[in-house]
Amino acid sequence: MKPDVLVAYPLRPRFMQELEARYTLHRLDLAPDREAVLAQAGPLCTAMVVNGHVAVDAALLDRLPALRLAACSSAGFDLMDLPEMTRRGITLTNTSVALVDDVADMAILLMLAARRRLVQADAYVRSGDWGRQGMFPLTASAAGKRAGIVGLGNIGRAIARRCEAMGLRIGYCGRQPKPGVGYDYFADPAALAAWADILIVATPGGAATRGLVSGAVLTALGPAGTLVNVARGTVVDEAALIAALRDGRIASAGLDVFLNEPQPDPALTALPNVTLYPHHASGTEETRDRMAQLTVENLDAFFAGRPLPTPVN
Numbered sequence: 001m002k003p004d005v006l007v008a009y010p011l012r013p014r015f016m017q018e019l020e021a022r023y024t025l026h027r028l029d030l031a032p033d034r035e036a037v038l039a040q041a042g043p044l045c046t047a048m049v050v051n052g053h054v055a056v057d058a059a060l061l062d063r064l065p066a067l068r069l070a071a072c073s074s075a076g077f078d079l080m081d082l083p084e085m086t087r088r089g090i091t092l093t094n095t096s097v098a099l100v101d102d103v104a105d106m107a108i109l110l111m112l113a114a115r116r117r118l119v120q121a122d123a124y125v126r127s128g129d130w131g132r133q134g135m136f137p138l139t140a141s142a143a144g145k146r147a148g149i150v151g152l153g154n155i156g157r158a159i160a161r162r163c164e165a166m167g168l169r170i171g172y173c174g175r176q177p178k179p180g181v182g183y184d185y186f187a188d189p190a191a192l193a194a195w196a197d198i199l200i201v202a203t204p205g206g207a208a209t210r211g212l213v214s215g216a217v218l219t220a221l222g223p224a225g226t227l228v229n230v231a232r233g234t235v236v237d238e239a240a241l242i243a244a245l246r247d248g249r250i251a252s253a254g255l256d257v258f259l260n261e262p263q264p265d266p267a268l269t270a271l272p273n274v275t276l277y278p279h280h281a282s283g284t285e286e287t288r289d290r291m292a293q294l295t296v297e298n299l300d301a302f303f304a305g306r307p308l309p310t311p312v313n
């Protein structure tokens with residue numbers, strides 16, 4: 001008999017076919033009547049496929065009394081009640097190792113696009129303004145500047161390596177200095193921002209980092225500064241960011257993540273000095289395949305009784 005698996009978030013079709021061959025799938029993601037799926041399959045499922053956009057809270061866990069594994073096909077899991085899952089003996093796995101390079105690339109892309117005004121320059125050429133008005137206004141360099149990285153985990157380090165290769169100096173902040181890391185260390189984001197020209201946010205989301213990049217941090221970054229966020233919208237005080245961009249307390253921002261997704265604050269999207277991306281830093285064919293593959297590997301390891309490739313708790 002095939003084990004029962006609840007699907008709260010679908011993987012790409014070829015990986016769903018793989019799962020279908022080995023497991024009985026209960027599709028909460030497709031169900032017109034979620035209650036019916038939970039009532040019928042909830043007590044049977046020892047594993048579920050999920051991603052960071054699904055809230056896994058005590059109310060859902062109550063419906064899944066046999067659950068032992070939540071295989072999450074994303075890096076972030078800030079909508080999940082991890083302490084409650086741990087208390088109930090449920091292991092969470094994620095796929096952060098699969099997306100490091102694409103997210104780091106996106107941080108660099110947003111940094112350069114914001115400082116070089118790529119989106120406005122593209123519109124300048126397409127609209128014919130170049131021919132009518134002449135030279136595009138001067139923009140801001142990245143090389144030779146100081147990049148301050150908030151959160152020097154795997155993604156933060158990959159961003160740092162790219163910045164180093166581009167001739168930027170690197171600083172970071174975190175709970176404590178990382179052993180063996182030669183970059184400049186700052187105990188808090190405001191001190192890092194005061195030192196940096198470009199502040200890049202790469203820390204996990206969740207309660208511990210909510211509002212970490214405050215209005216005071218943005219003011220410390222200064223009127224020539226650029227903020228880049230590839231972490232979670234909650235890490236930045238978005239109202240303060242809008243005010244800082246509007247008042248010229250910082251020069252520009254490049255954002256992949258927002259407080260309200262998929263409809264960010266219109267006051268933010270109306271600003272000319274912010275470059276926007278639709279929370280899609282890991283959205284490449286290659287990375288999404290690697291994330292799905294790793295999710296399948298975690299499920300297979302769980303049912304075969306092997307060590308899980310990427311446990312979180």
Ligand code: DGY
Nearest residue numbers: 052073074075076282
């Ligand atoms: C992640 O994997 O957490 C990315 O932000 C995409 O959701």
